[in-house]
Amino acid sequence: MSFDLENLVSDLDIRGAILYYKGNVESDTITRALDLVERKLLATREAPRLRKKVYNVLVESLQNLYHHSDRVPRGYHAARPDRFGLVVMEKIGSGYRVTTCNFVSGVRVKELEEKLTRINRSTPEEIKELYKDILNHQEITEKGLGGLGLLDIARKTGHRIDFRFKKYDNLNTAFRLTAVVAPL
Amino acid sequence: MEPIIIEGTPKTPSIKFDAREGVFEIKGRSIPENSVEFYKPLNEWLDQYMQVPLDKTVVNIRLEYFNTSSSKCILDVFKRLESIHRSKHDVEINWFYEEDDEDMLEAGEDYDSIIKVPFKMIEIIE
Secondary structure, three states: OOOOHHHOOOOOOOOOOOOEEEEEHHHHHHHHHHHHHHHHHOOOOOOOHHHHHHHHHHHHHHHHHHHHOOOOOOOOOOOOOOOOOEEEEEEOOOOEEEEEEEEEEEEHHHHHHHHHHHHHOOOOHHHHHHHHHHHHHOOOOOOOOOHHHHHHHHHHHHOOOOOEOOOOOOEEEEEHHHHHHEOO | OOOEEEEOOOOEEEEEEEOOOEEEEEEEEEEEOOHHHHHHHHHHHHHHHHOOOOOEEEEEEEEEOOOOHHHHHHHHHHHHHHHHOOOOOOOEEEEEOOOOOOOHHHHHHHHHHHOOOEEEEEEOOO
């Protein structure tokens, strides 16, 4: 069987998910996904603090896909080769789990792994200081600020960010990122 | 100087910068994919205002959500305000956050620690 990004989320409850999407992640796609999730969260009467955290984490996760997905590998079935990704948002216990998957160029894997490992080894105070340092000293590009989205997710969730890579071929790797937002 | 007034959208905040009153407001959500494009006219407007600022400028930030790319653009707005403050003009930034929204309070505190302009944290009780 040929590889599909869905293979990376076979352990998740896709059928019971609050949000499931696989395809091209355009600005309109993000707007629609956020609108849908916001309506669902409001309907659950979730505490505003948790609702806002979940919404924020979803915004950064979706915009990570928008800005940082690399082109899909040659031969992979996708309507369009750029900005292709998958997102699953589930209710787990009294919290929420947001998982995104996309392809990254093989040469970016080491850098991304090091960045995430560094975040996961940092204390909340170190993450806060690193966030402020990047905010104050780095120049913004059209893709945003280097790693600020991941730091923001780590800050908002207070948990380590789960990630995994699955080599697709010599040039491309599939990447999964999972953040859990639990009530405080 | 003509005021700059922009209606809010689901992803961009409403803007009202009025040079005659010296009161500037950013309100709503700031989560566009391309924040630089949205904030560019604001910062250009502020570059002009900085030449002849009023004795007192009051800035009200009432954001419900903002993404990380907006966070840098908002800092750029604050850096211009800091420059006005350095030139011996009063500048006051009111950072509003909703009750229990500690993330928004922390975001305001981040800016307060970076920018040398008086910040007021104002909790909105619903």
